[in-house]
Amino acid sequence: MSRKTSGTLLTGFILSAIFFVLLPLGAARGASYCERLYDSAKRDYYSLLKSDRKQKFHDSWEKVIEKFSTIYEKYPTCSRSPDALFNVGVLYRKLYHRSWIGADLDRALGTFLKLQSRFPSNRLADDALLNAAQVQEEKGRKGDAYRTYAKLVKAYPEGDMASRAKKRLNQLASFAPKPPVSKTRTRAKAKTRPGRTVNITDVKHWSNPEYTRVVVYATDKLNYEEHRLKGDPRTGKPPRLYIDLNNARIPSALSSPISIKDGLLLRARLGQYNPDTVRLVLDIDSMGDDRVFTMENPSRLVVDVFGRDAGSSSSKAGRPGKGAGAPLPLAKQLGLRVKTIVLDPGHGGKDPGAVGRGGLKEKDVTLAIAKLLKPMLEAKGFRVLMTRDKDVYVSLDERTAFANSHLADLFVSIHTNASRNRRARGVETYFLGVAMDRDSSETALLENAITQQTLADLEKILLDLTRTSNLKQSSMLAESVQENLFHGLSKRNRLVKDHGVKQASFYVLIGAQMPAILVETSFISHPTEERLLRDPSYLKLVSSSILRGILDYVDGLATATDGNSHT
Ligand SMILES: [Zn+2]
Known part of the structure; x- marks a missing residue:
């Protein structure tokens, strides 16, 4: 899908979602207080959508979000509560596409999941799950997205979102959770497993106390899943970030641990975890944020690890619309x-x-x-x-x-x-x-x-x-x-x-x-x-x-x- 079509589809989807919720309310009714609040929030929402200038400020989004949130928080039993919550999710998702602040996307995800769990029989529950899964995909959490789509199909098989979820499940088949199997069975399965195997060709890293980048090069596009493990002070095991590369093989020459010791990471270890999976383990000394993504030409997995200070200061300074002047980099x-x-x-x-x-x-x-x-x-x-x-x-x-x-x-x-x-x-x-x-x-x-x-x-x-x-x-x-x-x-x-x-x-x-x-x-x-x-x-x-x-x-x-x- 080209960039243009995917953008149009996304916008189209978000817009239709908004009108789905907002349009039936156009007619004034003998409304309760909660309904009047909802109408007022809706008017603010329209005026935000119409104003490109307002959309530039994080605060204008947060004001509308606040209004919808209040409805759910103060009047959870009001008939408009699920609608309000859905709009909060959609607003955070749209806001994220302007702010690029990861926390906005996290809030969108949290809101959609909350809607489905609090109002499982509401007509928007399956829409919320579909949105949640899409957000998980955006965050690169394909395994989670798979589980959410599967939950949607199981819980709402007759709903209007089921067919779209099924389609994504097919496309994400390689992220389906694997049933626990014994080692011998895994090996047997690997032999007959269809599909290509990706070979790891090289691994490189660049590092300093504030930032480390580890790049794993491969012969073809890599599928990965990211996991974090807490450290265990009793056994002296450091916290670990590990990334499983599916359908991948690594030559033993590349499998030895790489010592990094830059203050963020102690070492990186790359090895054949099982016949299908290469696992990259990063032993963490002290780190803040991390970013994992894949790139093509050449095919590679990139892991960027940031120091604690670098992460927290930039997310604070990066919040637009807060404070007087433009945010400055830390040095300034x-x-x-x-x-x-x-x-x-x-x-x-x-x-x-x-x-x-x-x-x-x-x-x-x-x-x-x-x-x-x-x-x-x-x-x-x-x-x-x-x-x-x-x-x-x-x-x-x-x-x-x-x-x-x-x-x-x-x-x-x-x-x-x-x-x-x-x-x-x-x-x-x-x-x-x-x-x-x-x-x-x-x-x-x-x-x-x-x-x-x-x-x-x-x-x-x-x-x-x-x-x-x-x-x-x-x-x-x-x-x-x-x-x-x-x-x-x-x-x-x-x-x-x-x-x-x-x-x-x-x-x-x-x-x-x-x-x-x-x-x-x-x-x-x-x-x-x-x-x-x-x-x-x-x-x-x-x-x-x-x-x-x-x-x-x-x-x-x-x-x-x-x-x-x-x-
Ligand atoms: Zn050039």
Whole structure:
């Protein structure tokens, strides 16, 4: 399913769910107090849906949610209570698709499950279960989702949601809970088990005290389930996070434990747990949040583990609409300046990036720009690190992990653009988000080196990964760089076009723990711009313009913090 259709389906579903609940109430009746409350909440809901401006603030959502919640809490026996609860769930789910705050999705899930358990015979009970299962899928908890769909089919076989649940059960068949079997039976079953086996080819990790990334590479798409075990102080066993990779095999050479000991994780162990399952066990020293997801091309499982402080501070600072100013990254809250900047010259080695008609390769241009920009930034007192300083291949996993591991304060990925339309020219700057237009998603496809299908998967992951505090800062950095780059380049490149700041799901920006942008400096596919990109003085202009953009952004931060300290 393409990104577009899935989006439309989801919206369509949510909208129909809303009208299902709201429309029959249009006619005024001799209403009880509870019904009047419900009508009032409903009016607020409509006005929220109509106002794009209101939808931008977490608070406006919470106010409507609060109104519906009150109905259920104060008048649980009122006939509107199940409807109110259902709307709370739908609102949290919609809110999550704006806020990207995992807690909002958790609340949606909790609400739907509560509705079904408190009002099992209400007409919305099966709708609530279907929603709960979909949310579990969104959270990557496929096993849980399977059980919820199964519960729906069993409890409401005649309901209008049963056929949809059955369809998902078929698609999620590999996540069906396995009946407990003896070892010999498992082995016998494995021999005749149909379907492909995925081979594990490599495992890598990047780490520091605040952040660890473990990546398991495989020959094909991985199916996984995530579990957590509490530690046992009596036996001295540390808490563990373990991930089962289904239908997978691992060569014994990769099975030895990897010592990490970075303060977050003690070690990672990867091994053949049973003939069908490879288990990745992470022994935890002390960690906060974690994110597990799979990516394609190459197929891999990525586990990001964050430190306790990193997790809690960003979720607090990331709450939009709370507090006076825009949320600042931790370094800024502590009054520290931007110190470390990671420059990421796009592509390299076996990956040339886009190639111009004249044969100029993106990988060479991006490296040249980064090499010019590095000393300029250093002269201003920044510590500058590069993800590569020669013509070598660096995976996208490694680039972000590099920035996180070095506790960078800013991440700037440098690229040149390309388009099938050879007249396309100009400058655009991206920060992480779901692409809002076709051109942006095409650029994302280009830079991620992935298919449309994977992009859809990526955007699902993205919803869970994005940390809102960095988004706000990333957009400000992007604005500043874009503006300076456009004005800087128009001196040499009269017809340069300002494509502005855009959002798209660039894998290289996902999981970055700092404001992160991707700059498309010019179009290598445009004959004139390709010629300019060969000219060292033009590249110098690109670099000095990006420099000015970064400096403006940093100055803006300094002013913002000074301002706060005076009030
Ligand atoms: Zn590129």
